[in-house]
Amino acid sequence: MTVQYARSANVYDLRQASPAAPPSMLHTDDGFDLFQGLGARMSFDRDEEIFGEGEPADFVYRVISGAVRTYRVLSDGRRQIGDFHLAGDLFGLEAGREHMFSAEAIGHCEILVCRRSALFGIAARSAELGQALWAQTALELERAQAHLMLLGRKSACERVATFLAALADRCPGDREIVLHMSRQDIADYLGLTIETVSRTFTQLQSDGVIALNGCRHVQILSRGALARLTQ
Amino acid sequence: MTVQYARSANVYDLRQASPAAPPSMLHTDDGFDLFQGLGARMSFDRDEEIFGEGEPADFVYRVISGAVRTYRVLSDGRRQIGDFHLAGDLFGLEAGREHMFSAEAIGHCEILVCRRSALFGIAARSAELGQALWAQTALELERAQAHLMLLGRKSACERVATFLAALADRCPGDREIVLHMSRQDIADYLGLTIETVSRTFTQLQSDGVIALNGCRHVQILSRGALARLTQ
DNA sequence: CGTATCGTTGAAATATATCAATCGCAGTGG
DNA sequence: CCACTGCGATTGATATATTTCAACGATACG
Known part of the structure; x- marks a missing residue:
């Protein structure tokens, strides 16, 4: 064999x-x-x-x-x-x-x-x-x-976008991503601070890339835009 | 077996x-x-x-x-x-x-x-x-x-110190570390710019932690100090 | 000995961190 | 049921580490 x-x-x-x-x-x-x-x-x-x-x-x-x-x-x-x-x-x-x-x-x-x-x-x-x-x-x-x-090489925005895109890939059917982890967890995963993560989420929201239904539920409004930010 | x-x-x-x-x-x-x-x-x-x-x-x-x-x-x-x-x-x-x-x-x-x-x-x-x-x-x-x-979590100085300490560990006997790679390579390994790497080397030198014999030969003057910077 | 490449240094710009206040929600107890 | 409490998230103002831009210096190479 x-x-x-x-x-x-x-x-x-x-x-x-x-x-x-x-x-x-x-x-x-x-x-x-x-x-x-x-x-x-x-x-x-x-x-x-x-x-x-x-x-x-x-x-x-x-x-x-x-x-x-x-x-x-x-x-x-x-x-x-x-x-x-x-x-x-x-x-x-x-x-x-x-x-x-x-x-x-x-x-x-x-x-x-x-x-x-x-x-x-x-x-x-x-x-x-x-x-x-x-x-x-x-x-x-x-x-x-x-x-x-x-x-090593991505900006804060690219990091968050990459993170969200990866999560979205795990459940391609779902309309909404559920974040099991806190902002602090995300920050410690992405090598950022909690504040920067939070600001980036709101930035992505005001750019119309995502929508937040409470801080643990993220809806991806534009998959293309997110992918572009991913680098 | x-x-x-x-x-x-x-x-x-x-x-x-x-x-x-x-x-x-x-x-x-x-x-x-x-x-x-x-x-x-x-x-x-x-x-x-x-x-x-x-x-x-x-x-x-x-x-x-x-x-x-x-x-x-x-x-x-x-x-x-x-x-x-x-x-x-x-x-x-x-x-x-x-x-x-x-x-x-x-x-x-x-x-x-x-x-x-x-x-x-x-x-x-x-x-x-x-x-x-x-x-x-x-x-x-x-x-x-x-x-x-x-x-994700170390400062520029800690990154460079960690890098040098790891190299030194590979050849514990040698008095001098030979850097096979350019500053650009080191920068791209450590997630920094070439300038920051260069500045950090000179910083470590003026702090008496290392000595440079040409930019590719690093002598570690204080193993303890380097280890402390490593975090 | 000139030339190219790499490394160093300086000054200015900027992204992100830090410090601090406020907000919002969930759980709790009166 | 509603105020109270606590914790996490958001937002703002400021600080700072690192980057960027630019010039200069050193070193290797033909």
């Missing part, structure tokens, strides 16, 4: 429950089922820590409902959020022994938790699952690289 | 030629030899493209001598350098079909080039090598995450 290296064609798509995934010898359906078979459900309250930077990475997590932030802090408290994880997303998978960042529930969350050793036990015998673990890490790297471009 | 998930204990350490690595059934010695057995030597001139973003990722590369930058550009030319790769470093390994960024030689370079399919052929049968490929991607992710913190 050959190694499948196209992420999209992977037997174990660890990221999303894709009904179209081919059946596997190890499990009934796709990655999601595999994971579910192995994992246990847990729930976390708002701002509750799921794991901390430096802790042993003995578990792998998937968001069932709610949202999670992964982040690192400098000694003086400056925080950089590495990523937001929404329903269906996997997080906390490490190749090394320890977590490289901390994870917290943004609001109340249902999380599927799976022993890493269980996955690893299978991966030792199955090149396919090993491949899927790799693809998951590669996906995170890809997101980190896009984030690098954003933080 | 179990999967070894501690990066340091990996049989195939793809990143460095470590003579201490245990022998493998697939090859004589360690990751470096394995790669060398499979690869072909090539050389690239200054600013020559090694591969471009979006091109098929059919090869994996290792720096023999010289230095390489990997980067992405926005449509208007703004560039973000993702990483610098020095002697011994692996780069261009992708889980997906295409390269996620471009790579160029910073100066004249000797590069070891290996067909990805060769590695993948082995990885399909060996959980160990699969593991090593994963560890390599995880290492890149780890570096990207540190870079994220730098770009």
Whole structure:
């Protein structure tokens, strides 16, 4: 059997429950089922820590409902959020022994938790699952690289636009984006201050690019304009 | 055989030629030899493209001598350098079909080039090598995450200090750091302008933290002071 | 030795941060 | 039901770090 290296064609798509995934010898359906078979459900309250930077990475997590932030802090408290994880997303998978960042529930969350050793036990015998673990890490790297471009070279407006466009891409059908996270979370993700994020939202609103229904509900009025601002 | 998930204990350490690595059934010695057995030597001139973003990722590369930058550009030319790769470093390994960024030689370079399919052929049968490929991607992710913190939350001075400290860590014995890259490269890596980088170097010099012997040779006078600036 | 390129320095402009006040909403208790 | 409270978001005024624009200096190269 050959190694499948196209992420999209992977037997174990660890990221999303894709009904179209081919059946596997190890499990009934796709990655999601595999994971579910192995994992246990847990729930976390708002701002509750799921794991901390430096802790042993003995578990792998998937968001069932709610949202999670992964982040690192400098000694003086400056925080950089590495990523937001929404329903269906996997997080906390490490190749090394320890977590490289901390994870917290943004609001109340249902999380599927799976022993890493269980996955690893299978991966030792199955090149396919090993491949899927790799693809998951590669996906995170890809997101980190896009984030690098954003933080290093984009203006505040471009950052916010990129952020909103990425969220909109996750739920292409929906008329409205629901922001699970606070302005502070967004600011710490985009490398800005809360005030700049707020000002940029109102700017985009007065330019007719978005509409805000309360600060957590964003409607994208012009997809084209938003894409142009994205750079 | 179990999967070894501690990066340091990996049989195939793809990143460095470590003579201490245990022998493998697939090859004589360690990751470096394995790669060398499979690869072909090539050389690239200054600013020559090694591969471009979006091109098929059919090869994996290792720096023999010289230095390489990997980067992405926005449509208007703004560039973000993702990483610098020095002697011994692996780069261009992708889980997906295409390269996620471009790579160029910073100066004249000797590069070891290996067909990805060769590695993948082995990885399909060996959980160990699969593991090593994963560890390599995880290492890149780890570096990207540190870079994220730098770009999102550190001041210009902290960025430069972090950059120099990281370089110094790579060659702990040497009294002097050799900068293979231009100020523009450093600026595009740190998310700053060339002028700010230059000013920060002179600032660090007048603070007695570093000494410059020509703009490409940096001596670290106070490791402690530099570490403190790193945050 | 001239020329091109890269790096440094200075002065001015600007995007974003900081500081501070107000607003608005959700939850709470009288 | 309505005022009270608290927290997050918005807005304004000001400060500042970094960028931009421009000139000059240094270094490498033919």
